[in-house]
Amino acid sequence: MFVKAMFISVVSLAMAPVVALAQHGEEKGKPAEFKMPTTYKAGVEEIEHRLDVISKLMESKQLAKVHVEADVIQKVAKEIGQLALKEGSSVPKEAVKDIDQAGKDLAGKFDAIDKSADAGDAAGTKKIYDEMVKIAATLAKYTPKTYQCPMKCEREKTYDKLGKCPKCGMDLKGVKSHVDHEAEHEGH
Numbered sequence: 001m002f003v004k005a006m007f008i009s010v011v012s013l014a015m016a017p018v019v020a021l022a023q024h025g026e027e028k029g030k031p032a033e034f035k036m037p038t039t040y041k042a043g044v045e046e047i048e049h050r051l052d053v054i055s056k057l058m059e060s061k062q063l064a065k066v067h068v069e070a071d072v073i074q075k076v077a078k079e080i081g082q083l084a085l086k087e088g089s090s091v092p093k094e095a096v097k098d099i100d101q102a103g104k105d106l107a108g109k110f111d112a113i114d115k116s117a118d119a120g121d122a123a124g125t126k127k128i129y130d131e132m133v134k135i136a137a138t139l140a141k142y143t144p145k146t147y148q149c150p151m152k153c154e155r156e157k158t159y160d161k162l163g164k165c166p167k168c169g170m171d172l173k174g175v176k177s178h179v180d181h182e183a184e185h186e187g188h
């Protein structure tokens with residue numbers, strides 16, 4: 001009987017941190033679905049996507065949920081230098097140092113944005129978010145570019161080289177990444 005009781009208490013001790021994490025997640029909203037990207041491009045896209053979510057959370061004043069998104073950004077940012085080094089990343093070797101530093105800078109923003117967001121400081125959160133967008137733009141500079149017909153004859157089909165649309169013959173145009181798009185709006 002005693003042995004059994006001991007066993008149960010050991011198990012519940014081992015479970016305690018898991019339960020605490022789950023509760024923490026509920027407090028902050030549903031934990032983000034997240035899988036570590038395996039390519040540089042996917043890593044940058046994941047970061048851009050999470051920044052986009054944070055921007056929407058700021059708009060809808062749901063700062064408590066920023067934590068989960070910022071956590072994903074931190075995790076991907078820490079790996080981004082390694083992803084850039086991977087064969088087939090099409091990142092120029094001389095850019096890896098720049099990327100590695102940007103990844104560290106971006107991951108380093110986690111504590112600050114988490115603290116501001118948890119405190120409900122909208123202006124402070126926005127300020128750190130803007131810094132993060134700038135750093136992410138450095139990362140996006142090195143992602144392989146994609147091109148598309150400006151008339152979207154083939155809908156969302158993209159090409160990895162400049163050329164002409166096979167349907168209408170117009171010159172393909174670079175597809176803007178989200179970060180470029182955000183930066184354009186900053187002047188307002």
Ligand SMILES: [Zn+2]
Pocket residue numbers: 149150151152153154165166167168169170
């Ligand atoms: Zn076309």
